[in-house]
Amino acid sequence: MLISKLLKRIRIFMKRLDAFLSSLGYCSRSEARLFLRLNTVLVKNERVFNPSTKVNHCDVLINSEPLDAEKLVIILNKPSGYICSHNDAGKLIYSLLPLRYQNRNPKISTIGRLDIDTTGAILLTDDGELNHKLTSPKKDVKKIYEVTLQNPLKGDEKELFFSGEVILNGEDKPLKPAFLKQINSNLVHLEIVEGKYHQVKRMFAYTGNKVIKLHRLEFAGFRVDDLKDGEFKILENDKI
Template identity: 50%
Template sequence: MRLVKLIANLGYGSRKEIQTAIRHGWVTDRAGNRLKADSNVPHEDVLFDDEPLDPAPGMVLVMNKPLGYTCSIKDQGRLVYDLLPDRFRMRKPALSTIGRLDKETSGLLLFTDDGTFLHKVISPKADVPKVYDVTLDRPMKGDEAALFASGDMMLESEDKPLKPAELDVIDATHARLTLHEGRYHQVRRMFAATGNHVTDLSRSRIGGLSLDGLEEGKWRLLDEADKARIFEG
């Protein structure tokens, strides 16, 4: 049953459905030999319907999230999970986003089924920087960079100042903002506190990892080198 459980936990179907697939010969090794429910074959050598299995637990992937999609499976409407293979929703352990981007924010979004890795990325101790490209409704006043970098900025209804953030001004209404924490709608609230309004927001980098030309709505698996880049600032 080890092979049945392995494939079922990857979301390919219930254990009963996987047993049926094995009986029909849809589960083979790379040489084309039909496998049995009790076959002891390395994960990387198992094919399901002539395709390699998805990665074992510990999978991390990156998506270029489009506008209009939400990150919570409890929300109505279009979900980021709709852009992934259906079986990913059935994985055990579950696949989750590492942090969130709201419906009106696009760009780099990470997923994993590894809780330890997730907490390592979002932990304040890791201090993983996140870079956002911002378009504003009105020209900046000129003092925003100093305010954001001060470490004294307070957001409405909060009692703890923000960590210093770096603002690189591109032109009067465009900037790149690097955060070292993740509070609710933080970028939008920071600019709102200066009397401005964010009209377009996209995350372009987490640590040293960027989208590297990944098309909007597409995703790819991360290898060990990619994962290491997340912790490079």
């Protein structure tokens, strides 16, 4: 009885090879047979050509490399000029990813957004549950921005933002406390736990100042210090 239950559980995690290849963006299901001829696909170290072969994800190698993870989490150093959308015209952030990542089903989406002129750390994933958790206002996910200002600080911004009393134009509730660290008179690091529309720009507009450059240093504890503009890396599950 125990063995039959184990075998049943193993079968639950098995599915057709062409279904794996399609969902992970390697090829469409109709292209799978050709893909298997053009690439060396091993299942338990035996080459396969039949796209209907039932497999476990961990048993498959493609050209000596394991299959991409079933759920991807990516950190990317977003350059200026790229849009965090699937539908808008212009340069889309997803074009910075390999084509097979762009073809995954479900699609990879950004966790939150950065404005077209804002640079820096952004996470992308096809894990809908994780995306929801990290964008939920209840989770207080930390974000740190480097902010370049048009005018010098007045001197009271740190206390003002930390007070939790700032109500932005068009809002009916005050912002949660934010932490400002002054680098010089026109450059600050600002830590917030919300993600309201254009929040950082609107916070400094509230003080009569203007943001002329905005770079996100950190999101949810992840930084892009080791990544050039447009570069990305896959985050391991144990780090998320």
